Amino acid sequence: MNKGFFFTVDSFLALTFVTAVVLFALFNISNVQADSWNSIDLRTATNDALIVMEKSGALDDAFQESGSTIVTASALPILDDLNNTSQAYCFELVIFDGGDVSEPVFHVIKPECSKESTEFASIERPLVVVKGDLIKTYVVRLGGWRK
């Protein structure tokens, strides 16, 4: 064997070792997530939007008295509140009957939004609607994502 052969094998092993070390270090660094606060921001924005709709009465106005029962009415008050949210976010509102929470009774998506996102926040709140002598409970879910 010549010196050149040993030198080449030696350098090859060294390069392989260094490459493996660097790749391993880069792999660890690539697993670091720097967007936790972004997730919190999305969740906070979704929660705030739902609270505003509830406290402003927009959710109540989505229902009306009809005879001896409460039924869904106009979505305009909710759409107004959704349109007043940040343009960076999209929202989808679903209201479920409190007696059977698998049954949606109301559904609206913020205009100019489509459900295409890898990150989604979902907030649920109970809702009591009182119309005259009638009273009914619901569960409201607001989903939010970035445009």
Added chain:
Amino acid sequence: MIPKISKKGFLFTLTVIIFATTLIVYSQIFLSVSYDNEKSIISSSAVGTIANINDSISFNMQKIIGFDIDVNSSGDLNIMLSERIPKGYNVLTEINNFESMLNSKYFARVAGEHELDSLGLTDGVAEVFVGQVLTIESDYTNNKTTIYPSGSNTIRSLDLNVYVDGANDINLFSTNTGSTNLTINYLDTNAQKVPFVYVGTFDPTAISSLTYYYPGDNNVEFVFGLTAKGINSFEVDVNGSIDVYYTVNINYSNGADYLPVRLNAILRQQLGYADANTMLKILN
């Protein structure tokens, strides 16, 4: 033939190995610290989630009990209460239905463990506590609401607006005059009746009352000053099937910078590292 070991080569190799090891260890430490930071960021949101669930349940429970309350306690203590008596539905049944829906359906859909105990509301009287200085009792079984102090707060002024859908027969108004301002506007929707308006004073340590009698043994009575709960109180008592809508603004002495307003029901919550065992919060 064994080649000579180069001292320089040995030192260089050792340095590279130490460098590589250091690189691996630091990258792993960096990853571990980042995981911990992310975990603490996400777990910090648990406190907000707990507060939001309490707020939502309290807001909806107020709708069932049927009153709007506003409290301003900076300086004097101002209480504004709006209500309709009677409610038109069975309040006890609806409180129980709401609690059942929460415990059996809603809490299963949100993170954490939650449980509502509304025993304090289902005994026929719903209490609202303004700090430890004032209590508002809604006796929904007997269609009576009372506001009274727990301490030494005195009424400085009282403003009552009433709206009744009916034709009043007669009314009786008796007052012990004093130094506390009293304003009453009582409007009956029967257009032929003149609204009752009083602007004067009353003695908050004695009984003053306004009673409206309606056909069929229906009547509504407002008591100012001395009620069954003591002096410096206000009470409205509706008997029969008339609908009474009223708003009362009472100004009490001795406000405080911080008087939390709580509904007498307990919400037990546990989410991540946060847990709470608190009354339903109307105002913080």
